[in-house]
Amino acid sequence: MRIGRICWKGAPVNREEISRIAHADHPIKAPLDDESVRQLLAKALPRGDERVLDLGCGGGEWLLRALDTGPQVHAEGVDVSPEALAQADEAATRRGLRERLVLHRQDAAQFAAPQPFDLVLSVGAAHAFGGLLPTLAAARKHLAPGGSVLVGDGFWERPPTAEAVEMLGDFGDLAAVVDSVVAEGWTPVNGHISTRRELDAYEWACWGGLAAWALDHRGDARSGEVLETADTRRTEWLHTYRDSFGFVSLVLRRTREDRA
Numbered sequence: 001m002r003i004g005r006i007c008w009k010g011a012p013v014n015r016e017e018i019s020r021i022a023h024a025d026h027p028i029k030a031p032l033d034d035e036s037v038r039q040l041l042a043k044a045l046p047r048g049d050e051r052v053l054d055l056g057c058g059g060g061e062w063l064l065r066a067l068d069t070g071p072q073v074h075a076e077g078v079d080v081s082p083e084a085l086a087q088a089d090e091a092a093t094r095r096g097l098r099e100r101l102v103l104h105r106q107d108a109a110q111f112a113a114p115q116p117f118d119l120v121l122s123v124g125a126a127h128a129f130g131g132l133l134p135t136l137a138a139a140r141k142h143l144a145p146g147g148s149v150l151v152g153d154g155f156w157e158r159p160p161t162a163e164a165v166e167m168l169g170d171f172g173d174l175a176a177v178v179d180s181v182v183a184e185g186w187t188p189v190n191g192h193i194s195t196r197r198e199l200d201a202y203e204w205a206c207w208g209g210l211a212a213w214a215l216d217h218r219g220d221a222r223s224g225e226v227l228e229t230a231d232t233r234r235t236e237w238l239h240t241y242r243d244s245f246g247f248v249s250l251v252l253r254r255t256r257e258d259r260a
């Protein structure tokens with residue numbers, strides 16, 4: 001789940017490169033399968049002419065799939081990673097969607113736009129804002145009246161160990177997470193709780209994919225370190241958080257449009 005910083009030959013390894021390899025088979029950088037993403041976007045984009053913003057867009061996969069839902073949809077993505085934005089740029093061009101996509105390289109918490117958005121996405125990027133509720137507060141600043149937020153973040157399926165909390169952050173259980181969101185004036189109108197299959201598939205795609213790259217590139221100077229990273233992350237997943245970590249995606253609307 002986490003992409004850590006690793007070093008070889010005394011120089012920091014480009015963690016974006018590691019992330020790119022690890023997500024090669026899972027362009028959505030969160031534990032949701034294609035059908036779950038499709039269903040959430042279908043609920044969140046009912047009209048087909050929405051303006052969509054993604055705070056922490058990564059390689060832009062959510063936005064590209066949103067743009068695919070209709071030719072009148074327009075999208076903007078914000079991310080701090082130049083590598084991820086370059087990937088989004090390339091993929092949008094390849095898929096014929098580039099003209100309807102604007103990319104911003106900056107801290108999502110500082111992002112300001114002249115016009116509001118009908119849908120604000122932020123999946124797996126709550127750390128950029130300091131947690132789920134600050135993420136929603138940031139998203140709300142960009143939301144057009146009647147708009148929706150699609151947010152995805154962790155929760156504890158079972159009580160975590162202290163090590164798991166240290167590794168992934170402190171969440172509540174599912175009910176506590178949803179209650180906290182409702183208490184901030186949001187109503188969930190749709191959602192998805194990642195299945196065991198989706199959670200495991202994501203971890204295998206990341207750490208299995210990274211290991212496979214290392215084995216396929218034995219001649220590469222980075223191979224040994226990449227394999228070590230894959231081993232470490234797989235071990236952390238299996239030993240530390242697989243039994244406790246869950247992931248929930250929520251489509252939210254303001255309960256009262258006028259509520260501050």
Ligand SMILES: C[S@@+](CC[C@H](N)C(=O)[O-])C[C@H]1O[C@@H](n2cnc3c(N)ncnc32)[C@H](O)[C@@H]1O
Pocket residue numbers: 027028029030055056057058059060061062078079080081084106107108109122123124125127128129
């Ligand atoms: C786990 S990835 C999720 C990407 C995307 N939402 C997805 O689901 O495919 C988290 C992303 O948040 C970005 N990020 C981290 N801190 C950020 C910040 N302060 N502002 C904008 N993006 C940030 C990272 O660069 C990364 O692309």
